[in-house]
Amino acid sequence: MEDVAELAGVSAMTVSRVLNAPEKVRPETRARVLAAVRELDYRPNSAARVLVTGRSGVLGVVCFDTTLYGPASTLFGIEQAARDSDYLVSIASLPALNRSWITRGIDRLRSQSVDGVIVVAPHESAAEGLRHLPPGLPVVDVGGGTDLPVPVAAVDQYAGAARATRHLLSLGHRTVWHLSGPPNWIDASGRVAGWRSALEAEGREVPEPLVGDWTAHSGYEIGKRLAREPDVTAIFVANDHMAMGVLRALRETGRRVPEDVSVVGFDDVPEAAYFWPPLTTVRQNFGEVGRQAFQLLLDRIAGVEGEARRMVEPELVVRESTGISP
Amino acid sequence: MEDVAELAGVSAMTVSRVLNAPEKVRPETRARVLAAVRELDYRPNSAARVLVTGRSGVLGVVCFDTTLYGPASTLFGIEQAARDSDYLVSIASLPALNRSWITRGIDRLRSQSVDGVIVVAPHESAAEGLRHLPPGLPVVDVGGGTDLPVPVAAVDQYAGAARATRHLLSLGHRTVWHLSGPPNWIDASGRVAGWRSALEAEGREVPEPLVGDWTAHSGYEIGKRLAREPDVTAIFVANDHMAMGVLRALRETGRRVPEDVSVVGFDDVPEAAYFWPPLTTVRQNFGEVGRQAFQLLLDRIAGVEGEARRMVEPELVVRESTGISP
DNA sequence: CCAGCTCATGGTATCGCTAACAGGTCCTCG
DNA sequence: CGAGGACCTGTTAGCGATACCATGAGCTGG
Known part of the structure; x- marks a missing residue:
C-alpha cells in the first residue's frame, strides 16, 4: 500500500x-x-483490514449433508446471494446432527471471524445448539422450527403438505396415507402436521404415518408394505426420493399408478418429471430460501432487528402420479 | 491474550x-x-495470526453448480477431509463456466488469503483459467483434463466408460450407442473417448454419439429418437439422470429394458438402484476424489511437488437395466 | 478583509499476534 | 569448578490496514 x-x-x-x-x-x-x-x-490485505475493522466480508454456513438435494440447493442460493453482495461463504459441515457439533461448527466459523452464520440443519437438535450462542454473533436459521431465538427463513412445510393432501382428497380418495421423514427433522414433522390437519379438517380417518429416512431405499421397503394394503389408494410421501422407491414397490406389486394408487412427493427434484409415472409433487424454492436467509443475516449484521421469520410458499406441481380414486 | x-x-x-x-x-x-x-x-484472533504468519487455515473451492450430484459430492469430500485437518473451506461458485469467471473466482478467494485453491470445474474453459495463475498460490484441479499446469485429482472417466461399453458388448450386443454430456465438459469427452476406444478395440461400428446436457429432460428427448431405431439395442448414457430420461422414453415407445434395449448410466446416484428397472451404472467415488484433491493441495502448500495426477478408479455396478442382446 | 466553514489530505496510534533474538537457570562434563 | 549447552521464558519489532484527529487550502459572507 x-x-x-x-x-x-x-x-x-x-x-x-x-x-x-x-x-x-x-x-x-x-x-x-x-x-x-x-x-x-x-x-x-483482508487480514489487516479485518484486524482493524472487525468485519471480514465472510459469512459462515453450518450444514449437515450437502449432498442432499435440499441443503445443496439452499447452500447454492445463499452463495449466489452472497456473491452478489460481495460476501464470501465459508462452510462447516457436521459429522452428525446434534447440539455439540452444531456448537462446534459455529465456533469453528467464528474463530475465522465470519461476520455472521447461517445454520442449515433442519433438525430438532439444532434448536439446542442455537439456544446457547456466543453473544454478538449474528445467526440466522434455515428451515428451523418455531420459537427459535434467531430469525428463520423456511419453506412453509405445513402449507405444502396440506395442499398435497387436499389435492388427493379432491380426487375422491377416502383418506391419504403418509410416509414421513425421520423423526426430529423439522421438515418431516411440519409435513406430518400439515397432512394431518388437512385430513382432520375434512373429518377423514388419519392413518398412522410410516417413517422413512429420506432415501429411495426406505421408500421402497415401506412402499412394499403399503402396496399390500388394498385400502391404500393415496400416499403422500415426504420427499421425492422416497416417492421413487414407493413407485417401484407399487409397480412390483402390480398396483398401477395412478389408476390404483395415487402418489405425491415433496421437493420437486429436477428428475421428478421423469419418474415413472411423472411425479406429482410439492416444489420448494430452495434458492429463494437461501436468498431470504442471506437477507435476514445482512439485516442482523447491520443491526436491524426486523421480522424474525420469512416463509417461502411451496407450490403443488400436478403430474401423472395422481388420479381419481378407483 | x-x-x-x-x-x-x-x-x-x-x-x-x-x-x-x-x-x-x-x-x-x-x-x-x-x-x-x-x-x-x-x-x-485469526486475522492477527494471518497478518503475521501469512497462513490462514482456509482453503478455497471454486466450483460451478453445487446442486449437481458430482460437484456437490466432491465438495462434501473436500470439506470432510479439510475438517479432519482443521482447515476451513470457503467456496466461490461461478455464474458461468469460462476463463474470466474462473479467474475472478480464484481472485475472490485469494483476496481472503486462502492458503490454496481447489478448482472443481471439469470444463475445457477451466484449463484457460488455470494457465494464468497468480504466482505463489497453490492450486489443485478436480476432474480436469491432461497437461494442466497444476496437480489433478480425478475419476478415470476413460476407464469407466470402456468398462461400461465392454460390459454391453459381452452381453452380445453388436455395438453400443452413446448419449454424451455437453461438449467441452472434460468428463463428457473422457467418456466418449473410453466408449469409442472400447468399440474400436473389438472392431465394432462406432455410431455417431448423441449429445445431451446432463438433465433427465434431454435424456428423454434424445431417448425418444433412439427408441425409434430398431438397430439400437444397447445405450451407454453419460450420466444417471439422462439415463432416467432414456428409460422413460424407451418405455413410452414400447421398448422393454433390458429385453429389447440395454442401458448403462454413469455416476451411481443414490437412487439409481430404484430406477425402473434398476440401473446398471458406473460408480464414481466422489468423496475419495475430494480427499485426494485435498491431500494434493496440502502437499503443494507444504511445498512438496510430488505426483501431479491422482486417478480414482470407477466401478461398474451391474443391475437390471442390462441384459443379453435380443 | 478576516472569521469561520467545508473539503481534501496527512500523521499517528492501534488492532492481536508471532518471528527473531536475548537472557536467565540449571545441569553436564572435562 | 567453570565453560558450554539445553531448555524456558521474555522483549522488541513489525505484519498491513483503518480510526481518529489535526492541518492547511480555498471559499463565503458580513
Missing part, C-alpha cells in the same frame, strides 16, 4: 480512502491512485 | 507458544496457561 501511495504521490491514508470511501477523495487524486493500484496490481 | 498472560503469570509470548508449539513450554506453565485460557474463554 505504501508503494501505491508513493507512486501516486499521496499518503497511505488516501489510498485507503480511495478504496473504501471514494467520494471523499478528489476525482483527479482518485484517478491517480487507481492508476497506481492497477500498475502495481495492488490488492488490499 | 494479554489478560490470559497476566492471569497465568506469564508473558503474552508464552501464551502464544502454548497454543502453537506446546512442547516448547514446561508442562506446568502450559497447564496454568491453558487454565487461564479456559477461564477467560479466550480465542485467538
